[in-house]
Amino acid sequence: MSGLLGQPRDTWGRVRHSIDWVVVLLAFGMIALALINLNSAGKGDWTGRVATQLRWVALGTGIMFAVTAIDYRVIYRVAYATYTFAVGLLILVPLVGIKVNGARRWLGTIDYRIQPSELMKVLLVVALARYLHDVHAKEVRGMRTLVIPFAMVLVPAALIINQPDLGTGVMILLVAFPVLSVTRMHLRTMLGAGLAGLISFGLGWRYLADYQRKRIDVWLDPELYADDEGYQTIQAIISVGNGGFFGRGVDQGTQNVLGFLPEPFTDFPFAVYAEEWGFVGGAMALTLYLCITLWSINIASQARDRFGALLCTGVAALFFWHVVINIGMVLQLVPVSGITLPFFSAGGSNVLTMMIGLGILMSVSRSRQWRS
Amino acid sequence: MIGLRQRDDLRDLRPRFQAMVLVVLLVFLGLLGRLCQIQILEGDHYTRRAERNFIDVVDVEAPRGRIFDVEGRPVATNRPAYTLYVTAWARFMRDGEAGVVPTPEGKRIVMDDETRDLIASLIDFVDAADRAEFIARIEELRADELEGKYAQIARRNLDWDEFARIQARLDTIDPWVEIRESSKRYYPESQLVGFVTGHMGNIGPKTLERSRHLNYRPGDRMGKTGIERQWENYLRGRLGRRARVVDARRREAQDAPREAIEALPEDTDPIPGQDIYLTLDLDLQRVAYDALSEKLAGGVVVMEVKTGKILAMVSVPALDPNLYEQPIPSAQWQAWAKSPLKPFIDKTVQEHFFPGSTYKVVSAIAALSHPEFDPDELIECQGYIKYGGRRFRDTHVHGEMNLESAIVESCNTYFYQLAVDNILSLDRMEQVARSLGLGERSGLGLNGEVRGTIPTEEFEAREGTYQGGVRLNSAIGQGNVKATVLQLAVLYAAIANGGYVMTPYLVDHIETNEGKLVFTSQPQRRNDQPVIDPVDRERIHRGLVGVVNHEDGTAYSERLPNIVVAGKTGTAQVGREKRRVDPEADEQEEQIEGWDTTQDHAWFAAYAPAGSPSIVVVAMVEHGGIGADAAAPIVMKVTNHYIGSTLSETDVPLRAYGEPPPLPGQARRDEAAARAGIPTSGAAP
Incomplete structure (x- = not known):
């Protein structure tokens, strides 16, 4: 469309034109809801978590526009380097990482720490996109072409699962799956890969740690463990149900305000939200997430080239799986894991990863206007 | 290197994107459906559960x-x-950055050591x-x-x-x-x-x-x-x-x-x-307590003779009930439990004692009920009587005694002789004692009241203690006769009020917190007809007045200057009771200063004013010695306080302060006796 209208002359006009305002609108819609909700989760404590989160959002916004500004062909060029860098960080984690709540997943100090596994999700998408793009360009086909991308997925996944962080490890696999599927790979190959995944998961079941197996038991019947591991699952669903149609109102949800809901900042912010905003609010948040996912797929389908399309598919997958698994966990559709809800969960890694994703999205979106 | 030189044709990917959109839509629809189920369809259920939480x-x-x-x-x-x-089993919480948050599991953790x-x-x-x-x-x-x-x-x-x-x-x-x-x-x-x-x-x-x-x-x-x-x-x-x-x-x-x-x-x-209002008068209680607590152990009961209202009820030694509001050190508890003074025991109702000579009124009434008994017949007292090869001793040689003087001077021999003559049989005495409230619980219902014992022939036979001498001992309130302080109060109240055995009570009325009356006590007589014949009652009354007011009376020295008191002393011989074969306990007893278990129990039971009795006061001092010396002063203090504080001079015939008490055989005595309601005829010897 903009192509028909021609490029505006002035700088601001050019900038305005090159920004995908749909993405920005959706992003800040989600961020606004998330910040209000974080304030509620913290029981009105603006100075603590909300302020921290605001700082991350500000930094993330900067990074988002910076990534937008970068020609994504630059991203193409550094794809393997950044991927290798991230794998290097993952290898460092067991060696020099710091422990929080008994798991060694972070690098840095307690106050300023990053989670390399979060970064890995985006960088894997980038690397995969480049490889699949190149393979397509070379017109190579068949099972052989899948060996390297599978390795690219499985190496970081294995490192992450080993941390141990089964949730994020599985997330790596889930995010990679749609990216891999947007090739000209045969349907039967994909089914085969899926089957192989299922079989390996079945085999791996006996190697799961006790607490991981327990989580599945809890998911199947949380009431059995009501005074124990099932507590948070039950309290989360009570919170959601207590919200009813219109919600209890901000700061009026008893489950959160009175402290019955555990982990309201990281794992269960959606339970806080659903209790205060009810079905109306829940549907609104789901719609925002649905829109960003669909818009990503839309940009992917209109991308200038295969690399761009694969990038956008990856970003769509990133949002889709995070939302589905986190909210699914709150609604007791999937077992409890540490998967965060984009923007709603407190923490820098989550915000930055999603912001980088959105930046990539806008960058690709911008490329649709290029004449080449 | 393959770069991004040209635009790719992505039309081949369209079906895959379409499939993706379809999957995404379906999955989100699923989430929305689940949300709908939990929040709308099952919302009320979860609201109930949230309420159960908070x-x-x-x-x-x-x-x-x-x-x-x-x-x-x-x-x-x-x-x-x-x-x-x-x-x-508390839900374990830990301090988070924004206050206390539950652990990830919200687990119940049992309190650790x-x-x-x-x-x-x-x-x-x-x-x-x-x-x-x-x-x-x-x-x-x-x-x-x-x-x-x-x-x-x-x-x-x-x-x-x-x-x-x-x-x-x-x-x-x-x-x-x-x-x-x-x-x-x-x-x-x-x-x-x-x-x-x-x-x-x-x-x-x-x-x-x-x-x-x-x-x-x-x-x-x-x-x-x-x-x-x-x-x-x-x-x-x-x-x-x-x-x-x-x-x-x-x-x-x-x-x-x-x-x-x-x-x-x-x-x-x-x-x-509900609030309970007692019949107890704190002032009187304090007078009785102060008087009694000069002694080591004993009890005092003050009761209205016409109603059975208890005005004071004291047992010594007493523990402060506030002590029970905190745990009591077990060493302290042991010391109390072992103490021969028995601080846990309410001496007024929870323990019975030989009534000693105070029981002679029962013997007298029993004798008067015998058709062949002549109260004016004189019996010679030589200071002892021989019966069944044993000597039954008296305090001293009283000389010739009739019933009244035997009461006044507390002559044992007189009653021994009645027992020997079978005028006082165990069963006859028992019948009278029982009709006057002895051997039965008084009905106060406080502190595990004991019955006391009044022996019958059958009882003695069962106990294997029956000998002829038992009758003699019973006649003077020894042997197997035992009574509580409260029972004696009821007994003397019955003599004072003309023969009605009153059920004593402590609770006057009960009110709710708002002052609504829920319960009022009414005086209760155990008998509709007086259990004592009025003529007999007068005889005994005269004797009791004489105890305090006749110069030969055992309590003459304790008379009050302005109030005519009628009463009876008692000195119950307990000797040294080897209750326990426990040297440690004996040692403990010896450690208490002034506690001499060879001393007798001292009694004094009295009512006043003699003319129209209003209260009965009974005091008992464990191992206090002579009744007149140890117990009578306590009774007199209480009586003086009560009469002095409750009745004005115009109400009752009071003796002017400092005026000597009436003496038998004197005109003034007759006058005073007339005022006190005693017939002048047949005065004491």
Whole structure:
């Protein structure tokens, strides 16, 4: 469309034109809801978590526009380097990482720490996109072409699962799956890969740690463990149900305000939200997430080239799986894991990863206007 | 290197994107459907469950009814106190950056040993046993996850220091410990009315089991003795219930959401216990207590003769009932339990003694009921009588005695002779004694009253103690005759009021907290017709007046200058009772200064004013020696106080102060006797 209208002359006009305002609108819609909700989760404590989160959002916004500004062909060029860098960080984690709540997943100090596994999700998408793009360009086909991308997925996944962080490890696999599927790979190959995944998961079941197996038991019947591991699952669903149609109102949800809901900042912010905003609010948040996912797929389908399309598919997958698994966990559709809800969960890694994703999205979106 | 030189044709990917959109739409629709199910379809169910989380219904203890004396002065009331509640299986919380948040699991964690010991270190235990009991209570809660989930009473009546100490350490012991305000019993007069009010104690497991319908809770307090026990159901009140909004730690939420407060069920106010007004007069009680507590052990009962109202009731030694509001060191407890003075025993009703010569009125009435008995016939007293090869001794040689002078001078020989002559048979005496309330509980119902014993032929035969001599001993209130101080009060009241055995009572009336009358005592006679013939009564009355007012009377030295008192001394021979074959106990007895178990029990039972008796006063001093010396002064002090403070001079024929008491054989004596209501004819010898 903009192509028909021609490029505006002035700088601001050019900038305005090159920004995908749909993405920005959706992003800040989600961020606004998330910040209000974080304030509620913290029981009105603006100075603590909300302020921290605001700082991350500000930094993330900067990074988002910076990534937008970068020609994504630059991203193409550094794809393997950044991927290798991230794998290097993952290898460092067991060696020099710091422990929080008994798991060694972070690098840095307690106050300023990053989670390399979060970064890995985006960088894997980038690397995969480049490889699949190149393979397509070379017109190579068949099972052989899948060996390297599978390795690219499985190496970081294995490192992450080993941390141990089964949730994020599985997330790596889930995010990679749609990216891999947007090739000209045969349907039967994909089914085969899926089957192989299922079989390996079945085999791996006996190697799961006790607490991981327990989580599945809890998911199947949380009431059995009501005074124990099932507590948070039950309290989360009570919170959601207590919200009813219109919600209890901000700061009026008893489950959160009175402290019955555990982990309201990281794992269960959606339970806080659903209790205060009810079905109306829940549907609104789901719609925002649905829109960003669909818009990503839309940009992917209109991308200038295969690399761009694969990038956008990856970003769509990133949002889709995070939302589905986190909210699914709150609604007791999937077992409890540490998967965060984009923007709603407190923490820098989550915000930055999603912001980088959105930046990539806008960058690709911008490329649709290029004449080449 | 393959770059991004040209635009790619992506039309081949369109079906895959379309499939993706379809999958995404379906999945989100699924989430929305699930949201709809939980929030709309099952919303009410989860709202109920949320309410179950935050609604906590706590018991509100009813203030216990107070106890007042006849003038409305409090003798038992309540004071604020603190109660320690322990939740042994608390949801474990840890401090997060934004206050206390649950652990990821929100797990219930049983109190660990360190915490238990920390809590114990903040409490002032009186001794090791007290500490062990507390630890045992915590262990009990730790062992029982079902009960331990809820805050349970672990210790009552914390003092302010303990409260402050625990409060200061709440940061570390918080999830497991809570302090709630409560109240404890307070007895402003301490031991003065200790035996009457009784004291409180923790409910025992057996009582708890037996009285399920009464809704006691483990750790509750209840009356253990005295009025507290007897009228427990009136004093107790009924628990109220208060619903409150609690947070995950089960603490009351400070600023709960409005809707949460609206969701609370309605409160039920506690029904306060009912207030008891005693017939007891604190002033009189104090006079009696002060007089008696100069002695080591004994009892005094003061009763209105016409109604049976008890005006004072004292037992010495007495313990301060406030002591029971805290744990008592077991060493202290042992010392009390072993003490020969028996501080746990209410000497007025809980222990019976030989009544000694005070019993002679019963013998006299029994003799008068014998058709062949002539009260004016003189019997020679040589200071002893021989019977069945034994010598039955008297205090001294009394000379010639008739019934009246035998009472006045307390001549044993006279009554021995009546027993020898079979005018006083065991069964005859028993019949009279029983009709006058001896050998039966008086009906006061306080402190596990004992019956006393009045022997019959059959009783003696059963006991294997029957000998002819038993009759002789029984006639003077020895042998197997035993009675309580209260029984003698009832007996002398019956003589004073013309033959009516009154049921004594302590509770005048009961009011609700709002002052509504719920119960009033009415004087109760045990018999419709007087049990003593009026003529007989006059004879005995004359004798009793003579005891105090005749110069040969055993209590003549104790007469009051302005009040005519009628009474009878008693000196019950107990000798040295080898009750226990326990050298340690004997040693203990010897350590108490002034406690001489070779001394007799001293009695004095009296009523006054003699002309129209209003009160009966009975005093008994354990191992006090001669009745006239040890017990009579106590009775006189009480009588003087009562008559002096309750009756004006115009009401009663009082003797002017300093005027000598009437003496037999003198005109003035006759005049005075006439005023006192004694017929002048047939005066004492």
